[in-house]
Each structure stands twice: as C-alpha cells, then as structure tokens.
Amino acid sequence: NAGVTQTPKFRVLKTGQSMTLLCAQDMNHEYMYWYRQDPGMGLRLIHYSVGEGTTAKGEVPDGYNVSRLKKQNFLLGLESAAPSQTSVYFCASDGRRGSEAFFGQGTRLTVV
C-alpha cells in the first residue's frame, strides 16, 4: 500500500518563486492536513480539509493556499516564496472511525 505520498521530497526555491506541493492518499480518507515543522516548534497546522471540495485555515495559513478538487489529492501552494517558509512540510490523511492519521514522508523546502 502506498498510503500517503508527497511530491517532491526536496526543493530549493528562490525568494518570490511559486510552487505546489502534492499530497496523494489511496485510503479513501475524508480528512487531509498540511503541517509545517520547524526546529523546536513541533507541527503547526497550515490548512486542512474535511472532504472533497472543502478547505479550512489552520494555525499558520498566511502565504499558503490549498485545493482539494479530488478526494485523494490535497495540494499546497506557495504563490511567492519567502525565506520564512523554509521548513519541512508534512501531509497527513485521516479516515476517523477510530483510526490514526497517516503521514507522508515529508518535503524539505529551502527558500533562498
């Protein structure tokens, strides 16, 4: 089983460039999340989705946009990258009904 797959795994951007991170899950989960992890900060929720076509802001949404056009995919966009967005990004999906959230392998993004 693939589980949760993030693309790409690594990326270096110049300030002002844009990019999209893709998260794909094959577990038919309703909930999907994007987190960022910085040293000493734990995981902070950027945006999340409770089903196809829905999105909601998390704790640190500024500078990011998301879309959930298909149930299995959750896209995270950076329109104009800033050095403060240098981080490791994790996607997760959650089917509820007593199961845990499953995480992708992470995307290490550096903005120079």
Place this chain on the structure above:
Amino acid sequence: ELKVEQNPLFLSMQEGKNYTIYCNYSTTSDRLYWYRQDPGKSLESLFVLLSNGAVKQEGRLMASLDTKARLSTLHITAAVHDLSATYFCAVTSNFGNEKLTFGTGTRLTIIP
C-alpha cells in the same frame, strides 16, 4: 481554540529507568494519538486512545487517557537506547471540524 501541551520538552534518561511524558489538552476530546518521530523521518503512529480510561501497551511503552482530567500519559518502562526519539501527542476536539492538533513534542534521549 484547542491547545495541547506536553511536558517535559526534553528528557534525558538512563537506560533501565522509568519515566512518564504528560500531555494536557484544553477542550473536550475523546480521541488522542501518540506518535514517534526519529530524526529526519516522518511520524509513526504508536497509540490511538478513544475513550476515558483507555490504556494501551506496546513493548516498553504504555499510554493512557483520562478525558475528565484532559490528560494522557506515555509511560516508558526500563528504557533502552532504541526508544530515543521525539514523541508527540495529538488531539481532535469533540466540537467543530475536529482538526488534528499536535503538542510541542518531547525529545527523549536514552543514555547508556
């Protein structure tokens, strides 16, 4: 807004000793998760706790949930080096859109 606090943030233990990590949360919830993260890796699910009084054990780790006190504990028995990692608890609220909120993490180092 749901707040999740863990303590301690850092913990150095000698092999063979016992210790407990605490996770407090600020709103009504009957769904709590524990995750483990090794350096440079993604998050691995350890336990899912879904009701008051739930207790789960796996090897040298045991997790419990007290929903009335809004407290979960992760107990480590006779620590071994392989348990060195960062441990996170995560909670979903019983109200609203139930986004998954993480604690700040506890970095555990087992010293020979």
